[in-house]
Amino acid sequence: METKKQIVSSTPEPTIRRLPMYLSYLKNFLSDGREYISAPHIASDLRIDATTRTKDLAYIGISGKPKIGYSVPVLINYLEEFLGYNRNDLAFLVGAGNLGTALLKYEGFKNTGLRIVAAFDNDTRKIGGKIGGVEILPIDKLRNMIERMHIAIGIITTPEGVAQSIADMMIGWGIKAIWNFTPAIIKAPEGIFVENTSIYSNLAVIINKIQNQ
Amino acid sequence: METKKQIVSSTPEPTIRRLPMYLSYLKNFLSDGREYISAPHIASDLRIDATTRTKDLAYIGISGKPKIGYSVPVLINYLEEFLGYNRNDLAFLVGAGNLGTALLKYEGFKNTGLRIVAAFDNDTRKIGGKIGGVEILPIDKLRNMIERMHIAIGIITTPEGVAQSIADMMIGWGIKAIWNFTPAIIKAPEGIFVENTSIYSNLAVIINKIQNQ
DNA sequence: TAGATTGTTAATCGATTAACAATC
DNA sequence: TAGATTGTTAATCGATTAACAATC
Missing domain, CATH: 3.40.50.720 (NAD(P)-binding Rossmann-like Domain)
Structure with a gap:
């Protein structure tokens, strides 16, 4: 049997470095009272390609709804969980x-x-x-x-x-x-x-x- | 005439981030009194691939001598110049x-x-x-x-x-x-x-x- | 000379960007 | 339904790694 290179399908480091940025941005957004946000919206504010951003969020296991976008509070929860903010x-x-x-x-x-x-x-x-x-x-x-x-x-x-x-x-x-x-x-x-x-x-x-x- | 994409042949950012590391390492090395150093030597100490390191140094315009290696004082001078340490x-x-x-x-x-x-x-x-x-x-x-x-x-x-x-x-x-x-x-x-x-x-x-x- | 080391050219790898189909 | 937006698949780009020729 051929030895297959082990695939360590972990989140890419560039993605991890961007996550706190999304979180900070979303917390500000939430304080404006709006509940849903779309990828192009975040992307243009943060100057990050919308596809990159969609992929980043997919890595941590969150998906949005076509036409509506992502739920901001849910997004914040997922990000905080992923970043270990609920741990010590x-x-x-x-x-x-x-x-x-x-x-x-x-x-x-x-x-x-x-x-x-x-x-x-x-x-x-x-x-x-x-x-x-x-x-x-x-x-x-x-x-x-x-x-x-x-x-x-x-x-x-x-x-x-x-x-x-x-x-x-x-x-x-x-x-x-x-x-x-x-x-x-x-x-x-x-x-x-x-x-x-x-x-x-x-x-x-x-x-x-x-x-x- | 076809519009050719402008090639901004500037030093890659990962390289720039590594340069201060080389400088710090070389200054320590120099204090040991040795004057020449080889790529594999630096590489194994810094855990960076020797080829990567050779390329990094080539970017800032310095080359070594086969069999001997790089002159440490010359390398330090070039790095400090490139990093703008001689400017204000x-x-x-x-x-x-x-x-x-x-x-x-x-x-x-x-x-x-x-x-x-x-x-x-x-x-x-x-x-x-x-x-x-x-x-x-x-x-x-x-x-x-x-x-x-x-x-x-x-x-x-x-x-x-x-x-x-x-x-x-x-x-x-x-x-x-x-x-x-x-x-x-x-x-x-x-x-x-x-x-x-x-x-x-x-x-x-x-x-x-x-x-x- | 022989061999260590550089330097160049090609291959690989990984992330970003682009194109487009799926979906609410 | 129509259209906005997601999500997936492919193409591109750039950096790293590998292979090997050049050289002191």
Whole structure:
């Protein structure tokens, strides 16, 4: 028998990145009181091809009605469910500097399923205190806490130089996904997912556009 | 004569996003004192296909020598030049909240060509003060400042609800590129470039991976 | 020279866009 | 019914990967 390449029919990453955009848009739309919306309507507002949008919604298992469109509240429910906003995904944050502080205080996470349950730093002036309602603990408590609480997500907002060593600790103690806000390139074994929010990459795209305009 | 589709042979965006990664990696490599590096070497460290990497470097106009590899210092120079780190690109930031403050204090920009020359807010307690060495001005000074200083880049770190109106002001007064850190979907006319650093999109990818693992 | 490494050309893969049939 | 809108199938586009020739 021939070995058939396994088809991992998962949602494409570009689609996943667009979903929060739809959600944000639809919530605004709903506050206008209208209940149904059509694909061309969303598409022209968001500057996304109507077919792309239809496919995106089909991926998460929602379909519309010809002539009428999609029910906005239903769409919002499906999106929130798919994006895990009804779950609680616990996370630790390491590095309570400027960016770490901004994330700890970020109101936007309240809409989502992400809960930052503790933060870690090596600055004794911060340890014991709270930022955005989250306790700041010493780094050497990290191991015990990850293991005890079965935390799956680790957020790294440390200086670039120590990012890899923090990641290694997190991975060793059971973290499944790392959200890296430093410019460091995190090396991780197969099965550990690393998502980079790279300020430099975003800046590079902007500067490139400015230069070539 | 047939109209030939104009070929805008510009560097692909995925390539541009990878360039800062190469730069960061090479700077670390250089501090080890070695002068030449080969494509397979970089590739295995960064987990990027060697051919992809070779092409990326070819785009910015640098080639290596068979058997020897690429000269690291030359590579760094080319990358910094291409990324505009030797230029000064002036930017304004609007919204000196948690995230805005983090960006104003961000040491990493010192390596780049970006200079945030002023910040704007409507909080009278912040106005007149400085954050990260940058003066905080009232929003109503924005127009005059953009026009006078020919600022090209506007950074938005306001609450989601006012992002579009700030963008409209910026665009009306001559800003060419907007770096949007809010979840808002910024509508802008043709020719104005909008780059989104979307916390929600990044989070969505992480949550999706966690759910399906 | 021999072999490691680059660089180019072709093949593959995946996402977006286009065309059109189905349906309320 | 007629027409607006969805949903599916095919075509296009662009990036990644593979194969192999060129070169120091």
